[in-house]
Amino acid sequence: MKDLMQHQSVHVEEKSYKYTEYNKVFRRKKIQEQDLQIYAGEQPYECTQRDKAFITNGNLKQHQKVHTREKPNVCTECNKVFRKKNNLKQHQKIHTGGKPYQCTECDKAFIAKLSLKVHQQVHTGEKPHKCTQRDKAFITSGKLMKYQQVHTGKKLYEYTECKKLFRRKNNLKQHQKIHTGEKPYQCTECDKAFIAKLSLKVHQQVHTGEKPHKCTQSDKAFITSGNLMKYQKVHTGEKPYECIECNQLFRRKNNLKQHQKVHTGEKTYECTECDKAFITNGELKNHEKIHTGEKLYKCTECVKAFITNGDLKRHQKIHTGEKPYQCTECDKAFITKRELKLHQKIHTGEKPYQCTECDKAFITNGDLKRHQKIHTGEKPYQCTECDKAFITNGVLKRHQTIHTGEKPYQCTECDKSFITKVELKQHQIIHTGEKPYQCTECDKAFATNGTLERHQKIHTGEKPYQCTECDKAFITNGDLKQHLKVHNGEKPYECTECNKVFRIKESLKQHQKIHTGEKPYQCRDCDKAFITIGRLKRHQKIHTGEKPYECTECDKAFISNRNLEQHQKMHTGEKPYECTECDKAFITNGGLKRHQKIHTGEKPYQCTDCDKAFVINGLLKQHQKIHTGEKPYQCTECDKAFITNEVLKRHQKIHTGEKPYQCTECDKAFIQSGDLKRHQKIHTGEKPYQCTECDKAFTTNEVLKQHQKIHTGEKP
Numbered sequence: 001m002k003d004l005m006q007h008q009s010v011h012v013e014e015k016s017y018k019y020t021e022y023n024k025v026f027r028r029k030k031i032q033e034q035d036l037q038i039y040a041g042e043q044p045y046e047c048t049q050r051d052k053a054f055i056t057n058g059n060l061k062q063h064q065k066v067h068t069r070e071k072p073n074v075c076t077e078c079n080k081v082f083r084k085k086n087n088l089k090q091h092q093k094i095h096t097g098g099k100p101y102q103c104t105e106c107d108k109a110f111i112a113k114l115s116l117k118v119h120q121q122v123h124t125g126e127k128p129h130k131c132t133q134r135d136k137a138f139i140t141s142g143k144l145m146k147y148q149q150v151h152t153g154k155k156l157y158e159y160t161e162c163k164k165l166f167r168r169k170n171n172l173k174q175h176q177k178i179h180t181g182e183k184p185y186q187c188t189e190c191d192k193a194f195i196a197k198l199s200l201k202v203h204q205q206v207h208t209g210e211k212p213h214k215c216t217q218s219d220k221a222f223i224t225s226g227n228l229m230k231y232q233k234v235h236t237g238e239k240p241y242e243c244i245e246c247n248q249l250f251r252r253k254n255n256l257k258q259h260q261k262v263h264t265g266e267k268t269y270e271c272t273e274c275d276k277a278f279i280t281n282g283e284l285k286n287h288e289k290i291h292t293g294e295k296l297y298k299c300t301e302c303v304k305a306f307i308t309n310g311d312l313k314r315h316q317k318i319h320t321g322e323k324p325y326q327c328t329e330c331d332k333a334f335i336t337k338r339e340l341k342l343h344q345k346i347h348t349g350e351k352p353y354q355c356t357e358c359d360k361a362f363i364t365n366g367d368l369k370r371h372q373k374i375h376t377g378e379k380p381y382q383c384t385e386c387d388k389a390f391i392t393n394g395v396l397k398r399h400q401t402i403h404t405g406e407k408p409y410q411c412t413e414c415d416k417s418f419i420t421k422v423e424l425k426q427h428q429i430i431h432t433g434e435k436p437y438q439c440t441e442c443d444k445a446f447a448t449n450g451t452l453e454r455h456q457k458i459h460t461g462e463k464p465y466q467c468t469e470c471d472k473a474f475i476t477n478g479d480l481k482q483h484l485k486v487h488n489g490e491k492p493y494e495c496t497e498c499n500k501v502f503r504i505k506e507s508l509k510q511h512q513k514i515h516t517g518e519k520p521y522q523c524r525d526c527d528k529a530f531i532t533i534g535r536l537k538r539h540q541k542i543h544t545g546e547k548p549y550e551c552t553e554c555d556k557a558f559i560s561n562r563n564l565e566q567h568q569k570m571h572t573g574e575k576p577y578e579c580t581e582c583d584k585a586f587i588t589n590g591g592l593k594r595h596q597k598i599h600t601g602e603k604p605y606q607c608t609d610c611d612k613a614f615v616i617n618g619l620l621k622q623h624q625k626i627h628t629g630e631k632p633y634q635c636t637e638c639d640k641a642f643i644t645n646e647v648l649k650r651h652q653k654i655h656t657g658e659k660p661y662q663c664t665e666c667d668k669a670f671i672q673s674g675d676l677k678r679h680q681k682i683h684t685g686e687k688p689y690q691c692t693e694c695d696k697a698f699t700t701n702e703v704l705k706q707h708q709k710i711h712t713g714e715k716p
Contacts, residue, residue, distance in 0.1 A: 045059065047060060049067045062083060062084055065083040073087070074088075075091055077095045090111050090112050093111040099111055101116035103116060131144060134151075146168060157172040158172075159175055159179075174196050182195070187204065202223055205223045213227070215228060217232070217235045234251075238251065243256060245260070261279045262279070290307070294307070295307055297309050299319075302319070314336055327340060327344065327347075329344070342363055342364060345363045353368035355368060355375075357372070357375040370391055370392055374391070378391070379391055381396035383403075386403075401419045407419055409421050409423070409424035410424075411424060414431075426447060426448055437452035438452075458475075458561070465479065466480075467480060467483055467484065482504055494508075495511055495515075497512070498515070513531045519531055521533050521536040523539055525540070526543070549561050549563065549564035551567055554571075566588055569587040570587070577591065594615050597615040622643055626643070631643055633647070635651055653671045653672075661676035663679055663683075665680070665683040678699055689701050689703070690704075691704060693711040
């Protein structure tokens with residue numbers, strides 16, 4: 001009867017026992033006494049196993065079951081066992097679906113009345129349990145006690161397998177599942193499984209699209225309150241966690257911990273497929289997908305798929321054109337904040353990553369690591385089709401498209417396609433004519449920053465890449481590599497039409513256009529077209545009269561720097577290219593090759609109108625103008641016209657009286673260098689051209705040919 005009366009007081013909400021000091025009332029005298037013991041700090045029932053004490057004997061008995069591991073209350077539905085009968089009752093409501101305690105503010109319902117009370121404090125904002133160490137407050141005393149362990153550093157629960165310590169027993173239990181591989185909570189929408197029920201609930205919101213936690217500062221919403229709190233620090237700018245090594249600040253303690261591993265070099269997560277190791281488990285998991293080929297996140301706009309959702313989101317901004325991160329120094333915008341930060345270092349000139357082997361510095365640690373492989377010679381990425389190896393995986397992937405023939409990046413203006421997006425962007429500048437990179441020394445502008453940097457080395461004279469075989473130095477490593485092929489004779493690129501071999505692939509591509517007749521670069525001032533854009537640019541300087549490269553020894557100027565360098569060798573007398581058949585030497589390798597055809601008798605360029613053949617294509621073209629009668633170079637002083645510009649220039653010296661080539665032996669002067677050389681043989685007595693029929697010798701090859709007609713009976 002007494003128990004019934006106590007129970008009925010719940011319905012009538014009768015509370016007869018008052019405690020005036022703390023303004024509290026209770027239904028039962030026993031509860032009043034227990035509450036008084038809480039305020040007095042009295043805990044008379046002590047555990048003999050540990051230093052814990054309790055207010056009631058019942059609480060002590062329940063605690064002792066922790067030591068005896070006694071769980072007498074068994075669920076008949078799932079065989080789960082509990083220490084307390086009340087816990088079993090609450091658990092059984094999971095099976096029955098009974099949630100009798102409904103929240104009046106929202107549509108949530110709860111199994112236990114206490115859970116409802118705790119939940120209602122979310123709506124009221126009430127947090128009665130305050131931390132004495134900080135200004136933080138909590139809804140429940142349990143959460144406060146867990147938080148206070150942060151201050152004490154106490155971690156009572158140790159896992160014997162890995163010696164890891166935990167503040168809460170529940171955290172220990174979840175951690176154990178990592179070692180056992182147990183994931184009892186299965187998603188019904190996909191095949192993912194989780195260690196904790198809460199993790200499953202959070203994951204299910206990915207499928208439902210539910211994001212209940214909304215930011216009041218922006219229109220963003222989040223699945224969990226924790227993610228919302230982290231994001232809100234973006235608005236406040238709060239970064240409370242500082243690295244003592246480099247003073248970098250972080251919003252989250254976890255980010256600080258990960259960052260500190262950069263300084264310690266700690267990489268605890270190792271890949272079982274390769275020898276790579278990572279700072280975080282997340283990084284390892286993403287890396288492992290490279291080996292499995294797993295790409296779960298698919299783009300709905302194109303066929304691309306990605307390892308992480310973050311990579312997919314960044315990629316989708318390419319389709320939407322969204323670039324929310326704007327540079328304040330220039331008008332460039334970027335898809336990600338990280339890209340903006342890297343770009344800003346171009347304006348500041350900041351290059352914090354220094355190479356210990358040479359004096360080079362880099363904007364990113366990744367660029368430094370790639371550079372260091374040049375010194376170590378490390379090339380870990382091997383091509384399975386050929387024996388080539390590469391420093392980075394990206395370069396390997398680009399190389400592999402040579403074997404597959406894949407060129408996924410198509411130009412919308414013309415029918416060209418490219419292996420990489422960077423190559424496509426550079427190509428598109430041809431159509432737009434955009435050259436945003438301006439040289440501060442001269443008025444030249446360039447399509448890419450890399451081209452500008454190479455150009456600036458012309459002004460500084462910097463040539464950091466030295467050849468070990470000769471004394472030549474080069475602006476770029478690529479130029480040095482091409483030059484080294486001169487010494488080793490390597491010509492790996494062969495033409496399938498004529499078996500001609502080349503040192504670089506680009507030269508082969510240009511050569512192949514001779515066979516196809518392709519000349520895509522058209523001059524806008526005349527009807528001429530060219531195989532390469534470089535040749536077109538040189539040609540256009542004929543129309544503009546531009547000759548920016550001036551000789552310091554004489555007053556001559558040239559269209560290209562290469563022509564100037566060749567000309568300067570006339571002043572220095574340098575002729576590095578020597579013929580192995582005779583004692584002649586030449587300024588250029590091309591001149592030597594043309595000369596060598598005299599010894600071999602090779603004349604590959606045949607005239608289709610007569611039986612004459614020529615050593616070089618240029619001579620054939622000049623000869624063909626004899627048949628067509630074409631003389632495009634007109635003298636402005638008289639009515640004469642000439643086949644080549646060179647012959648016109650020689651002719652014009654007749655009008656000007658200019659004879660720049662002076663004989664040092666006598667007072668004679670000549671219009672052209674060839675005439676001077678022939679004249680000097682009169683003084684030296686040199687007659688290098690010997691007749692094979694008799695013992696006569698001649699000063700020039702032309703006079704020899706005239707003489708040989710006497711023996712053949714041919715009338716000159």
